Each structure stands twice: as C-alpha cells, then as structure tokens.
Amino acid sequence: MFGAIQFLNGLSHGLSLFLVAAGLSIIFGVLRVLNFAHGGFYMLGGYVAYEVVRRIGMEHGLFWVAVIVAGLVLALVAAGIERFMLRQLYNRDQIYQLLFTFALVLLIGDVVRIFWSTTALSVSFPPELRGAQNLGFTIYPRYRLFLCVVGVVAAVGLWLLFQRTRWGRIIRAATQDREMLSSLGVNVPMVYLAVFAGGGALAGISGALAAPALALRGGMDAEIIVECFIVVIIGGLGSLWGAFIGALLIGQLRAIGITFVPEWEIVLIYLLMIVVLVFRPWGLFGKKQAGS
Amino acid sequence: MLEVDGITKSFAGFTAVNKATLTVGVGQVHAVIGPNGAGKSTLFNLITGHLTADAGEVRLEGKRLTGLPPHAVVRSGLGRSFQRISVFSKMSVRENIQIGLVAREREELCFWRPLRDRRRDTDELLETVGLIDEQNATAGQMSYGKQKQLELALALAGQPRILLLDEPTAGMSPRETDECIELVMRVVKERGMTLLFTEHDMNIVFGIADRISVLHHGEIIASGAPEEVRANTSVQEVYLGRPAR
Numbered sequence: 001m002f003g004a005i006q007f008l009n010g011l012s013h014g015l016s017l018f019l020v021a022a023g024l025s026i027i028f029g030v031l032r033v034l035n036f037a038h039g040g041f042y043m044l045g046g047y048v049a050y051e052v053v054r055r056i057g058m059e060h061g062l063f064w065v066a067v068i069v070a071g072l073v074l075a076l077v078a079a080g081i082e083r084f085m086l087r088q089l090y091n092r093d094q095i096y097q098l099l100f101t102f103a104l105v106l107l108i109g110d111v112v113r114i115f116w117s118t119t120a121l122s123v124s125f126p127p128e129l130r131g132a133q134n135l136g137f138t139i140y141p142r143y144r145l146f147l148c149v150v151g152v153v154a155a156v157g158l159w160l161l162f163q164r165t166r167w168g169r170i171i172r173a174a175t176q177d178r179e180m181l182s183s184l185g186v187n188v189p190m191v192y193l194a195v196f197a198g199g200g201a202l203a204g205i206s207g208a209l210a211a212p213a214l215a216l217r218g219g220m221d222a223e224i225i226v227e228c229f230i231v232v233i234i235g236g237l238g239s240l241w242g243a244f245i246g247a248l249l250i251g252q253l254r255a256i257g258i259t260f261v262p263e264w265e266i267v268l269i270y271l272l273m274i275v276v277l278v279f280r281p282w283g284l285f286g287k288k289q290a291g292s
Numbered sequence: 293m294l295e296v297d298g299i300t301k302s303f304a305g306f307t308a309v310n311k312a313t314l315t316v317g318v319g320q321v322h323a324v325i326g327p328n329g330a331g332k333s334t335l336f337n338l339i340t341g342h343l344t345a346d347a348g349e350v351r352l353e354g355k356r357l358t359g360l361p362p363h364a365v366v367r368s369g370l371g372r373s374f375q376r377i378s379v380f381s382k383m384s385v386r387e388n389i390q391i392g393l394v395a396r397e398r399e400e401l402c403f404w405r406p407l408r409d410r411r412r413d414t415d416e417l418l419e420t421v422g423l424i425d426e427q428n429a430t431a432g433q434m435s436y437g438k439q440k441q442l443e444l445a446l447a448l449a450g451q452p453r454i455l456l457l458d459e460p461t462a463g464m465s466p467r468e469t470d471e472c473i474e475l476v477m478r479v480v481k482e483r484g485m486t487l488l489f490t491e492h493d494m495n496i497v498f499g500i501a502d503r504i505s506v507l508h509h510g511e512i513i514a515s516g517a518p519e520e521v522r523a524n525t526s527v528q529e530v531y532l533g534r535p536a537r
Binding site for chain 2: 188
C-alpha cells in the first residue's frame with residue numbers, strides 16, 4: 001500500500017502545517033500585520049520543548065508538559081512583543097510593521113544560536129507514541145497519526161471558537177471594523193494582544209509537536225514561514241478555512257512530489273502558488289479586496 | 293451632562309479645534325454646526341477618545357473622559373455613530389446587534405461562556421429601529437438608510453445616556469432624511485437620552501435642536517438657543533453668509 005503511506009505523509013504534513021498557518025492567518029486577519037516572525041515563534045517553540053525535555057525528561061507524559069510550556073512561553077513572548085513594541089507601529093505605514101517583524105526573525109534566530117548553538121538537535125518520540133500502528137491497510141508511525149488527530153482537533157476547535165463563542169464573534173468583528181468595535185465598548189487593544197498571543201501559542205505548540213518529527217536547527221523558521229506564506233496565499237489571507245484547505249493541498253502536493261519527481265518537489269508548490277496568484281490573487285477562499 | 297472645557301487639537305501646526313468649550317444639559321438636543329472643515333468631526337473624536345486632546349478636558353456627568361481610550365468612554369455611558377457607514381458589513385443584522393450586546397456586558401473576555409442568543413434584547417433593539425424584518429439580511433447589502441438604522445441600533449446597544457451622531461443624515465435622500473430624524477427623535481425621547489449631533493441641513497438643525505453651537509475655524513463662535521444663534525451677527529457673517537431665514 002505505497003499510495004496510502006504517501007497520502008498519510010501528505011495528510012500529517014498538511015495538518016501540522018495548518019496549525020502554524022492558522023495563527024499567521026488569524027493574526028493577519030485581525031491585526032493586519034504580516035508576521036514574518038511567525039516561523040521564529042515556531043522554531044522557538046521547538047527549542048523550548050527540547051530544553052524542557054532535556055531537563056525533566058519525557059517519560060510519564062512529561063513530553064506533554066514540554067508542549068504546554070512551549071505554548072505558554074510563546075504566548076508570553078508574543079504578548080510582550082505586541083504590548084511593548086508592535087502596538088507602537090499600528091498607526092505607521094505598513095512597511096514599518098514588516099521591517100519590525102523581519103527584525104524579530106533575526107533576533108529570534110540569534111537567541112536560538114546563543115542558547116542552543118548551531119548544531120542540529122533532536123527530541124525523541126514520546127514513549128506513549130513510539131512505534132507503528134497497524135491500520136489494517138497499512139502500518140504507519142503512531143506519532144504522525146497523532147499529528148493528524150491534533151490538526152483535525154485544532155481545526156474543529158478554532159472553527160467552534162470563531163463561530164460559537166463571544167470571543168469568536170468579537171474577533172470576526174475586529175477583522176471588519178476596529179473603530180466601530182471600540183465604539184461599542186470593546187477593548188480593542190486587548191483583543192489585539194490576545195489574538196497575537198494566541199497566534200504565538202499556536203506556533204509554539206506546533207514547533208514543540210514538530211520537534212520529535214524533525215531535527216531542530218536554525219533555519220527551520222525560514223522553511224516553515226515560506227510554506228505558511230504559500231498556504232495563506234493559496235487559501236486567502238485571513239481565511240481560516242482557506243488556510244485549512246491550502247495546508248492540506250500543500251501536504252499532498254509535497255507527498256506526490258517526493259514520490260514521483262523528488263528533485264522537483266518544492267517547485268511544484270511554487271508552481272501552484274504562481275497559478276493561484278495569476279488567476280485568483282486573493283486566494284481560493286479570500287475576499288477579493290482583502291490583503292492590501 | 294457633558295462638559296467640553298477648552299479642548300484643543302493641532303495637526304502638524306494646523307489647529308483643528310481651538311479652546312472649544314460647550315455644555316450639554318441633561319435631556320437637551322444640542323447641534324454643532326459649522327462649514328466643512330470647521331472641526332466638527334475632530335471635536336467629536338476628541339470627546340469619544342478616538343483622538344487625544346493637546347489641552348482641555350471633557351467631563352461626562354462630572355467624570356473626566358479626557359485620556360480614556362474609546363471603549364472606556366463608551367462604557368461611561370456614551371454612544372456614537374460615525375459619518376461613514378460603520379456596521380459589520382459581512383455579518384447579519386442580528387449578529388451585529390449581538391456584538392453590541394456582548395460588548396455592553398463586558399463579556400468579551402468570558403470566552404468559555406457560550407454565546408446565548410439574547411433573543412429578547414436583540415428583538416427589542418430591532419423593533420426599536422424598525423429592522424425586525426431584515427434581521428437575517430447581510431448588513432452590507434442593505435440600503436444606505438437601513439444600514440444607518442442598524443448603526444443607530446448598535447449605538448443604542450450600550451444603553452448610552454448621551455448619544456453623539458456625526459452627520460446622521462449625510463448621503464440620504466430627502467425621504468430617508470425625514471425618516472431618520474423622526475426615528476432618532478423618537479428613540480431619544482423614549483429613552484430620555486441627551487443628543488449631541490452635527491448636521492449640515494439647517495432645516496433639521498433649527499427644527500429639532502434646543503441649543504446650537506457654531507464652530508468656525510476650530511473655535512466656537514456662538515452657543516445658545518436657536519433664536520439667539522440665528523440672530524447672532526457674527527454667525528450670520530462667517531457661517532450663514534446672509535441673515536438666516
């Protein structure tokens with residue numbers, strides 16, 4: 001069952017990618033800031049998890065403690081960045097926000113180099129998810145199956161958050177008219193802070209969960225952010241549903257690419273992005289006027 | 293009710309509002325008039341915290357508003373509308389109102405609590421502004437007049453004691469204008485609210501206002517009952533251009 005494995009590879013990659021891209025997309029939708037440092041948050045999440053595991057180990061469910069710590073640390077880091085730096089830039093030209101988040105990329109890269117040097121580090125699989133699972137039609141690594149489940153749960157959870165809760169409604173309203181929202185008595189700066197911190201937490205958790213599946217090294221931030229940008233370009237910036245479909249598409253395309261044209265794998269993704277940019281520059285699920 | 297005391301705002305050397313002082317009494321209908329660029333919208337934005345004043349102070353029922361962010365001003369009992377259409381255009385009329393209601397109860401942080409429909413409060417507001425039949429329509433696709441009605445409902449969702457309307461009839465047809473003013477006045481009377489508004493249509497201003505303040509080059513050059521303002525010679529010169537009818 002060669003095809004099934006490729007499909008599952010694509011699925012687990014796509015769903016993991018969704019977790020990161022969703023945060024990027026939500027932050028853009030609400031704050032109108034394209035956060036280049038989102039990949040840095042992801043990388044930092046991975047390193048924080050590594051550090052926690054190194055100190056406390058990962059037996060008896062301690063890996064999950066590391067994942068939660070990574071999410072919390074990145075939420076705090078993001079909150080601090082929004083509150084004390086990014087907030088000063090909302091009324092400036094967008095280029096300043098871009099430059100600022102790009103500076104964060106470099107800063108986070110340096111922090112990682114200083115604390116963890118440049119050699120690749122690895123985190124082993126948590127004991128409860130080691131080995132492979134027999135699915136009947138194929139055998140597949142447990143941890144990757146788990147990543148699929150997390151991606152689906154996160155997608156459903158985010159959907160419920162946005163459609164069914166007060167927060168979701170306020171956040172959706174914030175994407176449409178922040179001035180109006182403040183005139184209704186909503187503390188909009190607080191909403192911005194929460195959204196940026198939430199996006200940071202999502203990226204941190206994603207990075208921590210990805211740590212056992214791939215080696216940690218400087219440069220992983222650039223790789224993931226490029227893929228995330230492609231996902232949101234294909235899906236439409238600010239659209240959660242678009243990020244979901246975009247991530248799944250990228251996952252499958254990479255899996256197919258690796259199987260049939262390994263040396264062209266990454267090119268396939270860029271081609272898809274170019275096709276979307278030419279024919280539907282606002283993305284498959286984005287709004288036509290958005291993204292300016 | 294509302295006291296504006298010597299408020300001043302400059303933009304890059306240009307003084308948009310200069311030591312403006314006015315007092316709005318409880319239950320009054322107070323109009324701010326003045327030619328385009330006189331500083332009316334700036335004055336409103338200074339009152340609601342959307343702009344920060346260089347000098348001066350705004351007090352609502354004795355409480356200092358100056359320096360508060362917009363959402364805190366709103367929570368002090370003030371509701372406002374903007375000159376441009378400000379509704380959440382991609383949501384339904386009902387969802388719009390619900391956001392206003394959630395904001396009023398300061399529940400936006402209790403995200404774990406499910407979103408109750410608030411049927412009664414929502415229905416009541418929709419009835420008040422006459423949008424009950426359009427409750428499921430997408431806000432941005434309704435007519436201009438109806439969007440303005442929704443905007444009024446949103447301003448009312450916070451149960452304000454004073455309402456600030458910036459050119460409520462701008463861009464409306466004569467018929468929409470009449471309906472809008474009728475609606476606003478009915479709601480203001482029913483709820484015992486105070487109203488502060490700007491308006492370019494002098495028939496409306498002199499028709500409904502108890503008091504009028506005239507803003508010219510950012511300064512209040514006259515303030516008083518309609519007859520006084522009409523009779524004021526400097527107002528006639530600089531603003532009306534000729535003796536008022």
